[in-house]
Amino acid sequence: xxxxxxxxxxxxxxxxxxxLVGKTCILKQFCDHEFDPELGATIGVxxxxxxxxxxxxxxxxxxxxxxxxxxxxxxTHNYYRNADAVMVVFDITNENSFKGLDEWxxxxxxxxxxxxxxxxxxxxxxLISQRFLSEDEAKKFAKNFDCLYCEVSAKTGxxxxxxxxxxxxxxxxxx
Ligand code: GDP
Ligand code: MG
Numbered sequence: 001x002x003x004x005x006x007x008x009x010x011x012x013x014x015x016x017x018x019x020l021v022g023k024t025c026i027l028k029q030f031c032d033h034e035f036d037p038e039l040g041a042t043i044g045v046x047x048x049x050x051x052x053x054x055x056x057x058x059x060x061x062x063x064x065x066x067x068x069x070x071x072x073x074x075x076t077h078n079y080y081r082n083a084d085a086v087m088v089v090f091d092i093t094n095e096n097s098f099k100g101l102d103e104w105x106x107x108x109x110x111x112x113x114x115x116x117x118x119x120x121x122x123x124x125x126x127l128i129s130q131r132f133l134s135e136d137e138a139k140k141f142a143k144n145f146d147c148l149y150c151e152v153s154a155k156t157g158x159x160x161x162x163x164x165x166x167x168x169x170x171x172x173x174x175x
Contacts, residue, residue, distance in 0.1 A: 014064040033157065052164060073107065084171045093127045098132070120141070
C-alpha cells in the first residue's frame with residue numbers, strides 16, 4: 001500500500017485464475033459498468049485504477065489483470081509485487097477451473113506477499129442451472145485457504161461492487 005497524499009490510499013489488488021473464468025469481464029464491469037461478450041484476450045492491460053468509497057473515505061484501487069500468461073497457472077513475482085490483496089477467480093460452470101485452484105493457491109503462497117488478503121470469487125452466477133458445486137461446498141473450500149468468499153456475475157454485475165468493497169475493507173483493517 002502506498003500513499004500519494006494523506007487522503008488518498010492506493011491499494012493493489014491482483015486478479016488470478018484460469019483463462020476464460022471471466023477476470024477481464026469482472027474488471028470491466030467493476031470499472032465501466034459494462035459487460036462486453038466480445039472482449040478478447042488481447043485486450044488485457046496491466047492494471048486499471050478505480051475509486052471506491054469506504055466509510056466516507058475515497059480509496060484508489062489499482063487492479064491488475066493478466067493477459068494470457070495465466071494459461072500456465074503460474075504468474076511471476078513481478079505481478080504479485082506489493083499486492084495488498086489477491087482475487088482468485090473460478091467459473092461456477094467449469095469444474096476444471098475449480099480443480100485448478102490448488103495450483104493457484106500454491107502459486108500465491110510462493111509469490112504473493114504473506115500479508116495479502118485473499119478472496120475466492122465464483123463467477124458466472126447468472127448461469128445458475130449449470131453450476132457444478134454448491135455455495136456451501138465452495139465456502140468450505142475457501143475457508144481452508146483462509147479466504148473470503150463471494151459469488152458474482154460479471155455479466156449482470158451482481159455482487160461485483162460488493163466483492164471489491166468487502167476485500168478492500170478487509171485489507172484496510174490492517175492499517
Ligand atoms: P478471462 O480469460 O478470465 O479474462 O475471461 P474473460 O473475461 O475474457 O471471459 C471469458 C468468457 O466468459 C467470455 O466469453 C465472457 O463473455 C464470458 N463471461 C465472463 N463473465 C461472465 C459471466 O458472469 N456470465 C456469463 N454468462 N459469461 C461470462
Ligand atoms: Mg482476460
